[in-house]
Amino acid sequence: MPSLSDRNVADPMTEPFWQACVERKLVIQKCTSCGAHQFYPRPFCLACESDKVQWVEASGQGVVYSVTTVRIPVVDELPPPYILALVDLEEGPRLLTNIEGGNVAIGDAVSLGWRDRDGLPPVPVFRPARRSSARGDA
Amino acid sequence: MAGRPTLAPVFIAGAAETLLGKVTDQSELSMVALAAKEALGEAGLRLRDVDAVFTNYMGEEGSVQLGEYLGLQPRYAESSDMGGASFEFFIHHAMLAIAAGRCNVALIGYASRQRSRRNRKPAITATDGTLAAQFEAPFGIHFPIGHYALSAARYMHQYGVTPEQLARVAVSARKWAALNPKAWVRDPLTVADVLASPLICDPLHKLDCCLVTDGGGVVIVTGRERARDAAKMPVRILGAGESHAQWHVAQCPDLTVTPGAVSGREAFAMAGIAPGDVDVLEPYDNFTHAVLLYLEDLGFCAKGEAGAFVEEGRLDPGGSLPSMTSGGGLSYNHPGALGILLLIEAVRQLRHEAGERQVPDATIAVAHGTGGLAFSTASTVVMARE
Numbered sequence: 001m002p003s004l005s006d007r008n009v010a011d012p013m014t015e016p017f018w019q020a021c022v023e024r025k026l027v028i029q030k031c032t033s034c035g036a037h038q039f040y041p042r043p044f045c046l047a048c049e050s051d052k053v054q055w056v057e058a059s060g061q062g063v064v065y066s067v068t069t070v071r072i073p074v075v076d077e078l079p080p081p082y083i084l085a086l087v088d089l090e091e092g093p094r095l096l097t098n099i100e101g102g103n104v105a106i107g108d109a110v111s112l113g114w115r116d117r118d119g120l121p122p123v124p125v126f127r128p129a130r131r132s133s134a135r136g137d138a
Numbered sequence: 139m140a141g142r143p144t145l146a147p148v149f150i151a152g153a154a155e156t157l158l159g160k161v162t163d164q165s166e167l168s169m170v171a172l173a174a175k176e177a178l179g180e181a182g183l184r185l186r187d188v189d190a191v192f193t194n195y196m197g198e199e200g201s202v203q204l205g206e207y208l209g210l211q212p213r214y215a216e217s218s219d220m221g222g223a224s225f226e227f228f229i230h231h232a233m234l235a236i237a238a239g240r241c242n243v244a245l246i247g248y249a250s251r252q253r254s255r256r257n258r259k260p261a262i263t264a265t266d267g268t269l270a271a272q273f274e275a276p277f278g279i280h281f282p283i284g285h286y287a288l289s290a291a292r293y294m295h296q297y298g299v300t301p302e303q304l305a306r307v308a309v310s311a312r313k314w315a316a317l318n319p320k321a322w323v324r325d326p327l328t329v330a331d332v333l334a335s336p337l338i339c340d341p342l343h344k345l346d347c348c349l350v351t352d353g354g355g356v357v358i359v360t361g362r363e364r365a366r367d368a369a370k371m372p373v374r375i376l377g378a379g380e381s382h383a384q385w386h387v388a389q390c391p392d393l394t395v396t397p398g399a400v401s402g403r404e405a406f407a408m409a410g411i412a413p414g415d416v417d418v419l420e421p422y423d424n425f426t427h428a429v430l431l432y433l434e435d436l437g438f439c440a441k442g443e444a445g446a447f448v449e450e451g452r453l454d455p456g457g458s459l460p461s462m463t464s465g466g467g468l469s470y471n472h473p474g475a476l477g478i479l480l481l482i483e484a485v486r487q488l489r490h491e492a493g494e495r496q497v498p499d500a501t502i503a504v505a506h507g508t509g510g511l512a513f514s515t516a517s518t519v520v521m522a523r524e
């Protein structure tokens with residue numbers, strides 16, 4: 001796989017994340033000392049400062065922390081309106097993402113999907129979870 | 139008194155707005171230069187007396203560029219980028235530097251022609267290699283409305299705050315603007331008008347968002363000896379505080395709390411005051427819900443209660459906590475970095491020279507700045523009429 005950092009798509013710390021995206025796998029860091037997960041990646045665990053961090057695949061299940069519908073044009077690839085959200089992964093870390101395939105409210109369960117991009121790795125997006133939504137305070 | 143500053147007293151001895159609104163006959167640097175002359179005139183000082191320069195958003199190594207333009211070679215200088223709150227941070231830093239004898243006369247200045255030049259960038263691009271480009275840009279987050287909308291949505295959900303309560307903040311600002319001849323918009327505004335304006339990023343309507351105008355200003359900070367010669371009444375800086383939180387919105391653990399909770403606590407403790415002592419509040423009203431968060435984080439009401447707090451007009455002319463008394467970023471002027479104008483309006487109020495919008499007997503004022511993306515930075519300044 002050619003380096004994505006060389007094209008400024010990734011940086012040397014995030015290269016493994018974007019390489020995993022190419023294979024439609026969402027990976028985050030896990031500390032093998034204290035068990036904490038973190039994202040975006042750092043060279044050590046922010047919770048316990050151990051350098052024993054490794055990439056693990058996330059379950060792809062999450063809950064909406066916040067959500068907004070963007071109604072003005074921001075980037076060419078996304079004609080408005082579209083849904084921008086913060087999703088708390090089951091493992092803990094929070095991601096900025098888009099919601100596709102339906103509307104969601106704060107507290108709703110969502111699951112991972114992928115959006116292809118021209119000449120760039122696909123990005124993780126989320127869809128309303130098929131199981132009944134766990135509506136309530138996230 | 140416990141918590142009172144042990145520092146030598148420091149004052150704002152001059153304050154002046156630049157040209158405001160739409161400025162087509164001056165450059166940013168000439169706007170600052172003209173305001174500097176006016177502010178120094180109030181302080182009874184000349185450019186040659188200035189030995190410290192503070193600025194932000196005046197180009198690369200901004201204090202160097204502004205210093206050169208004004209013919210200054212300072213012995214204390216700073217052009218830290220703390221967003222729109224930089225000028226409150228600079229008051230904090232200038233206060234400490236002057237009290238420590240590292241400089242005598244600090245010039246804090248800024249101007250923007252963001253309206254005339256239409257040079258606001260709405261988005262970051264996905265291939266500049268930064269973390270924001272990698273993890274925010276692909277999802278089309280408007281910079282900064284998308285960040286603030288996510289904060290507003292979460293805050294309203296968590297505390298049951300209503301769109302009407304947010305809109306009420308814009309109504310308060312407009313009531314003040316009606317009393318300020320320099321305000322950009324002065325016609326009457328209702329809660330219904332705000333809610334009828336187009337949604338930009340839910341739950342924020344167009345009229346929940348601040349203006350985009352040209353403007354700026356200059357503030358002169360000095361010690362007691364120089365302040366004694368001021369042509370106008372100097373205003374004492376009682377305390378200041380600062381903090382910062384996240385840059386990337388997903389890194390913020392709680393979007394309903396701002397770093398103002400830290401900067402406010404620090405500033406109030408240094409000043410030896412409590413929220414109940416504040417006569418005038420100048421909050422950084424870039425978005426309506428932002429003012430609600432500040433009211434809570436600065437201790438004017440409990441978490442989640444600011445919506446109800448503003449509903450009865452407490453922030454209005456004649457209210458118990460007069461706020462945004464110039465008309466604020468929502469109705470008076472927002473030059474991209476509002477913090478300098480918050481300080482200037484606080485000075486006008488404490489000098490009792492605010493005309494129709496004067497808060498009677500104003501003795502203690504607070505300017506509270508924020509900056510960055512959904513409350514990345516915060517700095518609070520407490521000022522008093524001596």
